[in-house]
Amino acid sequence: MRLNIHRKGGQIGEKLERITSTGNKFIKEVRELEKKSRARRDSGLFIAEGERLCSEIPAEEIVRVFVTSDYKGRLPKGMVTDKDGHAAGTRSGKVPVFEVSSQVMEYMSDTKTSQGILAVVRQKHYSALSGDFFIILDTLQDPGNMGTVFRTAEAAGVDGIVMNRNCVDIYSPKVVRATMGAMFRMPFLICDDLSAEILRMKRHGVSVFAAHLKGNKNHWEFDYTGPTAFMIGNEGNGLSDEIASLADSYLRIPMKGETESLNAAVAATVLMYEAVRQRA
């Protein structure tokens, strides 16, 4: 297969490197990055897989891309195809593209059915968040919930998400998939000391609200038109006492029936969209 490609910053017209062995070092790296949070942390890299997700990666965050020879779907931003519609590098020429056999792609894939494209992506580290609408996550553990919070937060116009290190790894394959691309656009901070970050927000005039058993006013009875942050706690245990004690106000989301609690992402949705309503 001869393509008009840029490989490792190389020249147009080079032959697309083809990987047919699962023993290849780049393939091994992908598996490590999928399986081990330690590998992701040490390297500052993670894996994004599938057409939709890969198409939303900002060009400057892509390290390398793997495609099967028959892949003709959407490519990461800034990537170009050859005349046959195959993946073929980027305009800036800085992203190496590898063609892999379908067996190698299946081996690399974290999903049952690979979509034929997978990328190694550079983690983006924000030093601080700005804006007036935030979500604070305390030990959120479920990958689906984390993804849904990111996706819903983007839709609701949230400016940033702060979380402690006990939250599920945002860079794990399941979370990356569940965010459906929102993680590439939503600023977030993973804090060694979440309390310190919350105190910093409060000093900057942000009002912090927590859904809590102590709350005796309904969630719509508070004013979210000023700088606002909502705390969301762990699926089983809710907010830790330490974090909850930092809230300015406790609210309650009314519940009928025998429901003991709402799903964490559902509770976050209720609060975010009440803020959307008030801010409109």
Add this chain to the structure above:
Amino acid sequence: MRLNIHRKGGQIGEKLERITSTGNKFIKEVRELEKKSRARRDSGLFIAEGERLCSEIPAEEIVRVFVTSDYKGRLPKGMVTDKDGHAAGTRSGKVPVFEVSSQVMEYMSDTKTSQGILAVVRQKHYSALSGDFFIILDTLQDPGNMGTVFRTAEAAGVDGIVMNRNCVDIYSPKVVRATMGAMFRMPFLICDDLSAEILRMKRHGVSVFAAHLKGNKNHWEFDYTGPTAFMIGNEGNGLSDEIASLADSYLRIPMKGETESLNAAVAATVLMYEAVRQRA
């Protein structure tokens, strides 16, 4: 193990029947009911597994219960334990309880780690729904979304859920788990002809709302204090044209960023809780 039990409607004091073979007909039945929607439909039965879920099954819907010999958690409503705290039938004496070896329980379990209790449950069929707050589901496919909609609907005070046959099977193990017991309390109708059911609701004065691209008013600009139904569509394709055409009003849930759509359960949450707010 001698227990004060009722077995197959039998006498107190009978020996608890112990199953140690995965070839046992009752164990085979459990696996069939877990795996095949056809088996569930033909028999009118389904499987509920785990302490929390089993503790919420209404007594009259239990067909039989399986426990491991060391199970000491919560039991289905109306079931009693012997002096050692083991599962031991019901007060009315109509539910057979089987003790199974931990190997057999692992074999029966649909989850990675069994909690030591599993029940065969009778499906409850509602002939009609009553009330003034409904959810209409058109081809909702994701088990987690279905479960979340049930759980959130109960919390929001929804009176009933109607859905078409193309929705994910409510009695599949994943959905049963995801409802966290709400399916035992929330009335629902699975309709061969969803359009006919919607038309019936409308004749009874229910206003039907759909989140739709055609909507040009925000979701909070409508009045949900009267009899109200919200339509929720398929995860990938939204509402079918046929169902959407039956809505009285199209609304839009405002979205920022590059989000193309909200998760179906998230959209349902936004609408249900706006109705909760208006009705308070």
